[in-house]
Amino acid sequence: MGDHYDALETRDPAQREAQLMAALPQQVAHAQANARAFAHILAGFDAAAVTSREALARLPVTRKSELLERQKARRATDPFGGFSALVRGPKMPRVYSSPGPIYEPEGTGLDYWRIARAMYAAGFRSGELVHNAFSYHMTPGAFMMESGAQAVGCTVFAAGVGQTEQQLQAIAELRPDAYAGTPSFLRILVEKARESGADVSSMRKAMTGGEALPPSLRAWFAEQGIAVYQSYATADLGLVAYETQSLEGMVLDEAVILEIVRPGTGDPVAIGEVGEMVVTTLNPAYPLVRFGTGDLSALLPGQCATGRTNTRIKGWMGRADQTTKIRGMFVHPAQVADIARRFPEVLKARLVVSGEMANDVMTLKVEASSAPQDLHARIGEAIRDVTKLRGDVQLLQPGSLPNDGKVIEDARSYK
Numbered sequence: 001m002g003d004h005y006d007a008l009e010t011r012d013p014a015q016r017e018a019q020l021m022a023a024l025p026q027q028v029a030h031a032q033a034n035a036r037a038f039a040h041i042l043a044g045f046d047a048a049a050v051t052s053r054e055a056l057a058r059l060p061v062t063r064k065s066e067l068l069e070r071q072k073a074r075r076a077t078d079p080f081g082g083f084s085a086l087v088r089g090p091k092m093p094r095v096y097s098s099p100g101p102i103y104e105p106e107g108t109g110l111d112y113w114r115i116a117r118a119m120y121a122a123g124f125r126s127g128e129l130v131h132n133a134f135s136y137h138m139t140p141g142a143f144m145m146e147s148g149a150q151a152v153g154c155t156v157f158a159a160g161v162g163q164t165e166q167q168l169q170a171i172a173e174l175r176p177d178a179y180a181g182t183p184s185f186l187r188i189l190v191e192k193a194r195e196s197g198a199d200v201s202s203m204r205k206a207m208t209g210g211e212a213l214p215p216s217l218r219a220w221f222a223e224q225g226i227a228v229y230q231s232y233a234t235a236d237l238g239l240v241a242y243e244t245q246s247l248e249g250m251v252l253d254e255a256v257i258l259e260i261v262r263p264g265t266g267d268p269v270a271i272g273e274v275g276e277m278v279v280t281t282l283n284p285a286y287p288l289v290r291f292g293t294g295d296l297s298a299l300l301p302g303q304c305a306t307g308r309t310n311t312r313i314k315g316w317m318g319r320a321d322q323t324t325k326i327r328g329m330f331v332h333p334a335q336v337a338d339i340a341r342r343f344p345e346v347l348k349a350r351l352v353v354s355g356e357m358a359n360d361v362m363t364l365k366v367e368a369s370s371a372p373q374d375l376h377a378r379i380g381e382a383i384r385d386v387t388k389l390r391g392d393v394q395l396l397q398p399g400s401l402p403n404d405g406k407v408i409e410d411a412r413s414y415k
Contacts, residue, residue: 005120008254009308016310020257023282025050028059030085031287037062037070037082038289053268056290057259061266061278063292064236065321068100079103086285096140096235104140104235107285113140113233114253115148118242121251121306122229123205124178126153131171131203133159133181133189134210140235141210145180148239154178164188168198179206183213183221183228190224207231212316232295232316236288237281241313246305249312255282258311259290260299263320263407264333266290271299274405276320277313294321296405322408326353326360331387333407336364339382345370346379350401351391354411362391367398 004010011019029047031038041060050056071081079095084105086092094106106112124130130149134142136158146156157174159167161181167189179186186206193200206221206228213230221228231242232250240258241250252258259268260275269275277293296319300312323332331351340349348367355361364383368375376393383391 003306004308005117009117009251009310011309013303013309013311016254020282021051021053024056024257024280027280027282027284027287028289030284031289034085034284035083035287036078037067038287040082042289053257053259056257056280057266057268059266059290061261061290061292062288063321064102064294067236067291068102071100071102080105083286083288085287091285094140094143096143097138098140098235102235105286106140106143107283111147111151112285113144113147113238114255115144115231115233115239116151117148117253118229118231118233118239119145119148119152119154119180119207121242121244121308122178122207122231123227123245124149124152124154124207128154128177129174130154130156130178130180131159131167131174131176132156133161133167133179133185135161137161144233144235144238145207145209149178149180161185164192165196168193168196168200171203172199175202177202177204179203179208179226181206181208182210183208183217184211186221186226186228187217190221190226201225205229209233230315232313234293236286236291237279237293238283240277240279240293241315243315244304244306244308248305249300250315251304251308251312252310254310256280257282258313260297260313261292262337263296263322263405264335264337267337271301272403274298274317274403276405292320294319296320298403298405317405320405322406322410324353324408324410326362326387327389329387329389331362331389331408335386336407339364339379339386340366342382343368343375343379345372345375347398348401350406350409352409352411356413360412362387362389363394364391365394365396365401367396367401369398371395 025047028050092105096104136142229243233239239253257280259278263276296317297313340346345368350365352363379393
């Protein structure tokens with residue numbers, strides 16, 4: 001396929017959308033029948049009717065915090081909380097643990113997490129050696145990258161984390177073509193190599209993850225002769241999106257359905273507006289339907305310059321869970337959304353907490369299409385009703401609030 005991993009990447013967008021929507025009701029029905037958590041969460045919904053994005057948006061969002069709580073409640077009988085469609089045995093070769101702890105099953109297949117597509121876009125090719133410096137301890141990061149590299153046809157050196165001197169020796173002697181790991185550890189390796197004289201010049205490309213890659217750090221790597229790319233993947237979902245050589249946002253994986261919703265809600269936002277990434281995966285082993293990642297991003301218009309035709313996102317833009325403690329009470333983004341929904345004039349709302357510790361000032365900034373005389377007072381009453389706290393109200397013209405996905409802004413001074 002030339003510069004593309006397979007023909008799926010260059011499908012006509014209308015064909016891709018039709019095929020995803022055709023697969024969607026089957027996946028919803030599979031989740032209802034084979035994952036006990038979704039039998040409960042999706043009770044009463046007709047899977048056969050979920051054939052469009054509008055129908056999908058009517059299903060509840062399951063956020064990672066809810067997944068964790070369900071797992072905790074069922075530890076004794078089902079450590080996966082009813083979300084896994086697998087049982088222990090040959091179809092579940094490994095189990096992993098992420099912070100929480102959240103336990104994730106691994107299903108079978110050469111590239112279970114679908115990482116190969118991202119590595120191919122980053123220039124990884126069959127016959128190359130990959131130095132894999134993700135952790136092989138408890139979490140799946142290293143196995144995700146290893147399985148993707150092997151699916152491309154690469155050989156993997158299981159370096160893991162730490163032991164910098166031994167890693168530099170292995171790089172100098174094995175001469176790997178590529179690196180997989182965090183960008184911060186790659187920088188440590190390169191800097192230590194410069195100090196010690198170790199030869200790491202064989203590594204010309206990298207697939208990084210697990211932490212942010214600032215533009216300045218990417219540029220620094222480029223000066224060292226290393227082209228660094230990122231992917232957005234999670235232990236729950238596998239690959240969601242990946243960078244290409246155009247370096248213009250991230251292209252969606254072919255086996256996910258992505259929505260960008262207003263934080264605290266399940267309501268999709270307009271193209272370009274920042275919101276929470278909600279993903280439905282077509283993975284039958286772990287059939288997550290409308291899974292709220294807790295991460296912010298936005299859809300990009302247009303298509304990738306590399307010829308890939310799938311939707312693009314801007315990449316990771318922060319966390320969507322902005323729950324904040326105000327005067328001893330937790331206030332959630334969902335509560336801000338509840339207040340806004342009570343008033344048809346309200347287009348967008350943002351709760352700003354200012355002042356100093358123990359002297360919180362709460363102001364709800366509201367974009368309104370019109371401002372009836374009593375709107376200010378009615379919104380103030382809704383704030384007290386929903387949050388049990390008093391807050392000021394500031395009415396704004398449409399388009400006044402920043403497009404950064406923040407529903408609650410903590411602007412307090414902690415000096």
